Each structure stands twice: as structure tokens, then as C-alpha cells.
Amino acid sequence: MGSRARARWAAAVLGFAGLLCAVLGAVMIVVVPTLIKQQVLKNVRIDPNSLSFNMWKEIPVPFYLSVYFFDVVNPDAVLLGQKPQVRERGPYVYREFRHKSNITFNDNDTVSFLEYRSFQFQPDKSHGLESDYIVMPNILVLAAAMMMEDKPMSLKLIMTLAFSTLGERAFMNRTIGEIMWGYEDPLIHLINKYLPNMLPFKGKFGLFAELNNSDSGIFTVFTGVKDFSRIHLVDKWNGLSKVNFWHSDQCNMINGTSGQMWAPFMTPETSLEFYSPEACRSMKLIYKESGTFQGIPTYRFVAPSTLFANGSVYPPNEGFCPCLESGIQNVSTCRFNAPLFLSHPHFYNADPMLAEAVLGLHPNQExxxxxLDIHPVTGIPMNCSVKLQLSLYIKAIKGIGQTGKIQPVVLPLVWFEESGAMEGKPLKTFYTQLVLMPNVLHYAQYVLLALGCILLLIPIIYQLRSQGPRDATSQPSMATQPDRLPSPYAPLLQDSLHGQPISPTKV
Incomplete structure (x- = not known):
């Protein structure tokens, strides 16, 4: 008797525990997704109390700027009208440091800030030194010549004389450091003296001089604290809700984020939009595939083939024209009217004519x-590699002798890659709090539900086994079971066991 009572008690306890587990698991299946969503929403918004605020303020990801230069091998031949030949040099790698300052929270659920950048040369990661010399187009001379194309011949002759007096030529031989961060040029002083405000710089001229130890303008973005649907979206840039560089309202729109974080809970239908002050426009990337980065699930976003397409190939880009071949974007309107073009490196994804016009170019996807690899649940980048190329449109200008017989060509100057990947302590913290813990909760709810169902089966099985049919010879007599009361259905069972029909009166 004692052992049977203990068995019944144990079965009842296990059944009760199973019921609790099953109920808890079912509740977690309903509640946990909501809790995770609330935690994500709380921690990705721009709020000093959020988990990602310090990550947003002082980006912990080590960024690198890798610059590749196109060394012109045959400058004299180009002046005689031959096809240019270039040799890629680099990369020259710089550690990029970013930090936000003047952070001001506004009453309309937005925050304004300046982001400063500085660069430090990394010799150990570079293929060359900043003291290396290369031959490149003289941007100031050739750009000025292009601007004078429709001017009177007298002005062109005066410019030719000025170039000769100053010793300016169509191609120059300078160091990497000078081209990157600036060099003194008498032409700059001459232009600033007689044509003030024509150039946005007063001292040295360099391709990246404006980026070092400077900010990219005042961004005002939505924090997502009051209205989560607009989190990270740019409200204004330098006080503007749209720019005026282009020829259509659509192209002038400031869309997307500032390019550092995006709204969480992405799907493959999501696109990444951001405003780039360097490109003077908004850009949109599209979903390509899912993957993982250091155990963290990611979505990979890439540039669509239409990103730099001209207006004839992709009508919405008509506002960026005047255009040349498809695959390059004219940025002259936001680069002091110099005939500069933005594209993918080596004219990848562009009209093949562009790469064929210059010897030494080999575009390929890899x-x-x-x-950009983004964690879709939080919208935070895990790994990125943004590659762009700057090119100069050059040709002979009648009346300006320095341009010789240059055939019209879009000549690459440099291409550069901004890359960064989360690592170290920030990666571990991110993985633990935003990946590991949600996964533990996700699997725990199903484990509890399954365990509860198994435990609930124990008392049911025990009850069925204790009430199952037994052989008559093995049944203990009522005399040996004084503690058991006779069942009211015993007579029926006895008649059935002896093979006798049940009398209607007994029913």
C-alpha cells in the first residue's frame, strides 16, 4: 500500500510540474517575441539610456580607408591623342577615427550632431609610402580648361599664357601625401585673387584634404523615442530638407539615414537608404542574400545596377545629368563645376566603353x-565595404595649348574603400545581449512546452496502467483489500468476465 501511494503521489507531482512547464512554455511562446521586440526597440533608439547609444556616439568599429591611385604610364602619348594607360598603385591604408560632437536633443524627437573624422596612415597595411611619386592629371589645369571651353578665344589665350607663366602642365608628378592631403599651387592663389569664391578652398588642394580633421555637416535625425517608425531617418542636413545640386526634386531629396544605423526588424524586401554628403545625394542599396558574421545572422545589401545609370537607362536618374555613358555620375555641380564623375572602381557595372577607353582597367565583381552586412533584427552594421571611384573627364580644348590633342576620355584618378567590421568586446557584448540571450529564450520556450507535455503523460500512463484489465486468478479478494471500496459497477464486470449476458434489470 505504501509504495502504491507514493507512486500515485509522485505521478501527481510530476503531472503538476508538467502542467506548470507546459503553461509557462505556452505563455513564453506568446510573450517572448513581444518582450524581445520591446528590448530591441528600447536599445536601438538614440537615447542615452539605450544599449547602442555609446556605439552610435563613438563608433567602436575600426574603420579603414584604403586608397588606390591610377598612375598614368604614358602622359606624353595622351597629349598626342593616344589612349591613356594606367597602372594601379596601392592600397595606401589609413585608420579612420570618427566621433560625434555637439549632440543636441530637440523637442521634435530629433537629435542634431556633427561627426568629425581624422585619418592616420598605416604603413604596415599599405603597399607603398606617402612619399611615393605618381603621375596624375592636373585636376586644376584640366578642370579650368573644361570650364573655359565656351569662353571667347581671347580668354583662352590669356589662360594658356597664365599656365605657361606658372609652369602648369596637363599632368603632374607628385607624392601620394600631396595628392591626398594637399599641396601648394600658384594657380589656386591666382584664381582666389582674381576670381574670389570660385573655389571652396583657399590654401592647399588635395583630393581628401576636406575630409581630414573635419565634419560632414550637421545631421538632424529622428531618435525613435516617441515615433519609432522614423528611427534614424534624416530630418535635415545642414538645415536643409533637400539639396539643390541636381535638376529634379527626386534627385535632390534627402532620403534614408546618415549611413550608420537603420531601422530594426528587416526583411528581404527592405532596402538600405542613406544620404552621402561626399556624393551629394541619397543612395539606395538592395538585399542580396542572408549569411552570418562571427555567428551573428546578417543580411547582405549591395548596390543595384541602376545606382549610377544615366537617365536613358534609368529615367529617375535623369536629374543627375548631363550624363555621359551609363555607369558614371556627374558630380560637377557639387564639386566647384569640375568635370568629376563618381562610379564603381574600374567602371564596374558601367558601360564597357568606359573601361575599354583606358588601358589597364580590369573591372570585376569580387x-x-x-x-553592407546588417544584423536584420537591430539594423546595426556588422561588416561593410563601400568602394567608389573618382574620375576626371578630359579632352583637348582649342585655344588652351596645355591640353594638346587629348582625346575625350573619362580618366580614373583614384578609387577608395571604406571598410569596417565589428570585433573585440563590442562584438562579444552585441552577440551575448542581442543574439545569444534571445536565442536562449526562443529555444527555452519550446523545451519547456515539450518537457511539460512529457511530464503530463506520466500520471495519465500511470492511471491507465493501474486501471487496466487483470487476470481473474491474479485479482486479490475483497477480503485482502479492506481499504478499497467495491465499485458500483462490480456486478456488471463480474457478469461480463464470466461470459454471462448482462440482464437489463441490472442495468
């Missing part, structure tokens, strides 16, 4: 396409 080396020259850009991508």
Missing part, C-alpha cells in the same frame, strides 16, 4: 563591388 574586387570592385560594395556591400
Amino acid at each position: 574586387e570592385h563591388s560594395l556591400f
